[in-house]
Amino acid sequence: MSLLLPDEVIREFEHCNKCGFCLPACPTYQETGLEMHSPRGRLSLVEAAWRGELAPGAGLWQALSWCIGCRACESACPSGVQYGVVLTHARRDLRRQSRRYVIQNRVTVPLLFLVTRRTWLRAALRAGRVVRTLPLPTGLKRTVALLPAEAGAAGPAEPQAPSPTGGVPVYLLGTCVMEAAYPEANRDARWLLAAAGARVLPQDTLEGCCGALHLHTGDYEGALDLARAAVRRFDATLPQESLIVTHAGGCGAMIREYARLLRDDAELASRAAHWASRVHDFATVLTSLPNRLRFRGDGATVALQNSCHLIHGMQEGVQPTALLSTVTGDRFVTLPGQDRCCGSGGVYNLNQPAMAARVLKPHLDEVRQQGVDIWIMNNPGCALQCERGVREAGLSARVMHLSSYLRERLLTVTE
Ligand code: SF4
Ligand code: SF4
Numbered sequence: 001m002s003l004l005l006p007d008e009v010i011r012e013f014e015h016c017n018k019c020g021f022c023l024p025a026c027p028t029y030q031e032t033g034l035e036m037h038s039p040r041g042r043l044s045l046v047e048a049a050w051r052g053e054l055a056p057g058a059g060l061w062q063a064l065s066w067c068i069g070c071r072a073c074e075s076a077c078p079s080g081v082q083y084g085v086v087l088t089h090a091r092r093d094l095r096r097q098s099r100r101y102v103i104q105n106r107v108t109v110p111l112l113f114l115v116t117r118r119t120w121l122r123a124a125l126r127a128g129r130v131v132r133t134l135p136l137p138t139g140l141k142r143t144v145a146l147l148p149a150e151a152g153a154a155g156p157a158e159p160q161a162p163s164p165t166g167g168v169p170v171y172l173l174g175t176c177v178m179e180a181a182y183p184e185a186n187r188d189a190r191w192l193l194a195a196a197g198a199r200v201l202p203q204d205t206l207e208g209c210c211g212a213l214h215l216h217t218g219d220y221e222g223a224l225d226l227a228r229a230a231v232r233r234f235d236a237t238l239p240q241e242s243l244i245v246t247h248a249g250g251c252g253a254m255i256r257e258y259a260r261l262l263r264d265d266a267e268l269a270s271r272a273a274h275w276a277s278r279v280h281d282f283a284t285v286l287t288s289l290p291n292r293l294r295f296r297g298d299g300a301t302v303a304l305q306n307s308c309h310l311i312h313g314m315q316e317g318v319q320p321t322a323l324l325s326t327v328t329g330d331r332f333v334t335l336p337g338q339d340r341c342c343g344s345g346g347v348y349n350l351n352q353p354a355m356a357a358r359v360l361k362p363h364l365d366e367v368r369q370q371g372v373d374i375w376i377m378n379n380p381g382c383a384l385q386c387e388r389g390v391r392e393a394g395l396s397a398r399v400m401h402l403s404s405y406l407r408e409r410l411l412t413v414t415e
Contacts, residue, residue, distance in 0.1 A: 001097060002052035008082075009089045013047045015081045016040070022083075025076035027341045027359045028066050036063045039073035039083050046090045056094060064090055066355055068345035069216055070308035084313075085260075091218030108217050108347040116209045116226070121180045148181055148387055169239050170198040170285060173255075175248040176209050178380040185380075185401035189247045189282050192406055195413045196289040204237050212254035216346035227258050231268050234275045244275065247282040247403055249379040250346055253313025255279040281310055282403060283319040283378065295409040297330025300373040302405070304332075305363065305386055306339045307379035320378055320402055327409050330374075335366045344385035360389045372397045376405055 022039040023029050035041035042063050048054035064087065073083045114121040172190050179186060194200045211226030234244070246252035255276055262272035286293075304320055311317030317339060324332050343349055343359030363386070367375055375390070375397045377383040387399040400408075 001056065003046065003049040003056050003090060003093045004096075005046075005050050005086075005089050005093065009046075009086050010050070012081050012083070012086050013043065013050075015079050016043050016077075017079055018044075019078070021078055022073035022076045022081075025072040027068060027070065027072070027343070028355065031355065031358050032066075037066050039077075039081075042067060043081070043083065043086060046086055049090075056097065060090075061094060064094060066352060068308075068341050068343065068348050068356075068359070070341040070345060071312035072308060072341060075312045088215060088218075088220065092220035095218035108213070108350055112214055112217065112219065112222070116176075118176060118179060121176060125180050148384065167197065167199050169201050169242045170245055171201040171238055171242050172203070172245045172247070172282070173210075173251060173279075174203060174207055175246060175251045175380070177384075178248050182380055182383060182401055182404075185247060185403050188401070188407035189245070189403035192286060192293065192403060192410070193245065193282075193289070195410075196286055196292055198285070198289055201238065201242065204233070206233070208233060210251045210254045212250045213346050215254065215257075216348070217351075223254075224261060227254075227261055227272070228265070228268055230255070231258060231262065231272050231275055235271055240274070242278060243285060244279040245282050245285050246279060247378065247401065248381075249281065249307025249310030249314065250381060252279050252281055252316075253309035256314055279314075281314055281316045281319065281378065283323045284316045286406075287319050287322055291326075292414050293326075293406075294411045294414065295327040295406060296411040297327050297409050300330045301371050302327075302330045302332050302374045302376060303335045303367065303370060303372045304338050304376045304378075304402075305335075305342055305382055307377075307382055308341050308345075310378055311339055320376070323402065323406070324376065327406070330409070333370050333372065335363070335370060335372075337363045337366055342382050342385050342389075344379070344381040346381060349381075349385050356385065357389075360385060364389050364393045364395065367397050368393070368395055374398050374400055374405060376400055376402050378402050 018040055020040055026038050029038035036045065036059065045054065045060050045063050049056045049060050054060065067087060069084070069087055071084050074081065114124055170193055172186060172193065174186050190200050208229050209226050210230055211223035214223035214226060244255065256279060258272040259276035262268050265272065302324065304324060306317050306320060341359060342363055343356035349356035375386060377386060377399060378401065383399055383401060390397050390399055
């Protein structure tokens, strides 16, 4: 049986001229040196499986399972090959026809269930904190070790934010994992946006999952259902001119994808395109507001771990650095791997823990060598991955979200 792929994937095969410029950008190629674990190799394997020249068996399954989905190859490609489109549809069809692929990804099934039920997700994170103190099998121990120290803690009360002013309404999307694992990061982001003069809309307590994790695992139909529900909810609850702000690169990139994913939906295509064009990262929106916030540090050495989907999916990877450069008093260092994948990859570090740890290792070495005190994140998955890495490597660096770091460093709000 061959892979069944739509025309938009076939077009990407035609765009690839096999030049190999994408290879140095690929973290799994860097780790293995093997063509099958490079973007070019994966494209060739998927194309061969589509042509019926290769059975979609173990080799293809392994090549696609080891792909982190970071999309660094897209930014590196001079021909503009949309590798993410190929990966999405190949995984979708593999999931449909390969029991082995489904079994390999079974560890993510409960997570996909939980992210669509936030109360349950919070409760599961709290339970995970208790369970991880018990003797556990190695695999489960590594999974629960991902939880942050305060995982699932009830969100702190919303502080008294400055009075909203005029201007474009701004809605900070809570997002499932951020809201459950790092509620303070959302609270701080909302507070800073309001302090900078944005008209921050109240949180929608019925906000749903964007579908990003479903798409990662090949549950294409599940992701589409969640995308449709999200577009309907935005239409029902947000003024049309609102900006949707995310502090989770993976979710922001997913909402950008709604325009393409729902373009054939007779009811929602134009609405999906509208909201896809209104989503931006927290750092982008904060830097676009009047420069009213003054930040001062205490001499700490600070580094950034930029989210892959923020860089390659949203093309908004430079604004976090711009924002950090406005903090006086701290020493901001650019790590060589700042814009390279940390191995989180949505659910990748659950499905492929060994490769995820290999990809993270050079980052931890850089943090140690540079004496980093505070390691800044802009995606909850990256924060979970890096926090566990820091703990296990015995490093003293604090892993903080960009919003929480800035809130802590806020000196004054000028008028
Ligand atoms: S995906 Fe792009 S960079 Fe990679 S081999 Fe094909 S054309 Fe070259
Ligand atoms: S998405 Fe990332 S891991 Fe996958 S082929 Fe592209 S660069 Fe490599």
